[in-house]
Amino acid sequence: MRILVTGGLGFIGSNFIRYVLARNEEIQVINIDSMSYGANPSNLVDLESFKRYRFVKGDAADRGTLEPFFNDLDAVVNFAAETHVDRSIVVPSPFLYSNVYGTFALLEMARKHDIRGFVQVSTDEVYGAANDASYTEEDRLNPSNPYAASKAAADMFVLSYWKTYGLRSIISRSTNNFGPYQFPEKLIPKVIIRAIRNLPVPLYGTGKNIRDWLYVIDHCEALDLILNKGREGEIYNVSAGNEFSNLEVASSILAFIGKSPKLIALVQDRPGHDFRYSLNSSKIRREMGWSPRHAFDQALAKTVEWYLKNESWWSPLATDDVLDPTPWTKTFN
Ligand SMILES: NC(=O)c1ccc[n+]([C@@H]2O[C@H](COP(=O)([O-])OP(=O)(O)OC[C@H]3O[C@@H](n4cnc5c(N)ncnc54)[C@H](O)[C@@H]3O)[C@@H](O)[C@H]2O)c1
Numbered sequence: 001m002r003i004l005v006t007g008g009l010g011f012i013g014s015n016f017i018r019y020v021l022a023r024n025e026e027i028q029v030i031n032i033d034s035m036s037y038g039a040n041p042s043n044l045v046d047l048e049s050f051k052r053y054r055f056v057k058g059d060a061a062d063r064g065t066l067e068p069f070f071n072d073l074d075a076v077v078n079f080a081a082e083t084h085v086d087r088s089i090v091v092p093s094p095f096l097y098s099n100v101y102g103t104f105a106l107l108e109m110a111r112k113h114d115i116r117g118f119v120q121v122s123t124d125e126v127y128g129a130a131n132d133a134s135y136t137e138e139d140r141l142n143p144s145n146p147y148a149a150s151k152a153a154a155d156m157f158v159l160s161y162w163k164t165y166g167l168r169s170i171i172s173r174s175t176n177n178f179g180p181y182q183f184p185e186k187l188i189p190k191v192i193i194r195a196i197r198n199l200p201v202p203l204y205g206t207g208k209n210i211r212d213w214l215y216v217i218d219h220c221e222a223l224d225l226i227l228n229k230g231r232e233g234e235i236y237n238v239s240a241g242n243e244f245s246n247l248e249v250a251s252s253i254l255a256f257i258g259k260s261p262k263l264i265a266l267v268q269d270r271p272g273h274d275f276r277y278s279l280n281s282s283k284i285r286r287e288m289g290w291s292p293r294h295a296f297d298q299a300l301a302k303t304v305e306w307y308l309k310n311e312s313w314w315s316p317l318a319t320d321d322v323l324d325p326t327p328w329t330k331t332f333n
Pocket of ligand 1: 007012035081097175178
């Protein structure tokens, strides 16, 4: 099986490539990544001379770049995206470009070449805030920020290509991921790195916003199942049921590192900040027998350990700008 992975130098994409190559000796991966600021070639440095892996620096929104790789291709797994909500509040246009136009370009190429499978890696953010409920795949989309809106728009294009052209596509929507190789601007690595540096650990608003955390390897396993066993035209929510407030997550990290909870500093909330995300993932569990293999506390401890051991990976990335306590307050230039 030959698959095209886009955005494979990012956090989840790089974990996914390593996961599928190790699990399936028949699989070949072409990774197209534009190497935007969140990409990191060192994420897959161990695969550079691996026969079943090929990296191509290129823009997934550019059909000319994509064309040569669509011959003899079995499937596309589309991770390529701008992914930081705070940045989408300051400058939304790259989100429209990579997340919507990029998905459109890939769909067009998949349609032209009659590709057998197309997995769109989407997010719980498309449903918007969950008050008391846990959203199912049938619930309406109600995005609250430009990142979420761009992902929702991409999902709509994917569904339309299934309905209009019969393109064999599947959408996965997962909750917040954590684990090794996550860029330091995201909550968990930012808390770990600022704590290691004895810097205040900023939490937005009251710190009580709730996210449902999914260990990245559990997500990779779900995506691999979706790619191989998912039903065309379907959406699958992926969640582990680890709902914790940001305050709880930051406190656990500080305890693992042996730092005082007094490092936590509440800062001004960002606009459009959804209070809680929550997904009902009974469909993937029922249809594919998926369930998360990693307990939250152990996976979080493993993640903290990984950052403690891999300072050389994150240190060049963890600039003052990237660790900014309130990046969404930056002005548009
Ligand atoms: N991180 C999460 O918690 C989470 C949760 C649910 C869904 N997702 C989705 O999973 C996917 C991957 O997320 P991530 O956290 O690994 O993000 P990331 O920011 O770490 O990686 C994204 C990668 O996409 C690449 N990219 C961006 N625009 C591109 C373009 N036009 N052409 C080619 N490559 C491009 C970047 O260079 C980067 O390597 C995204 O689609 C995201 O919406 C993420």
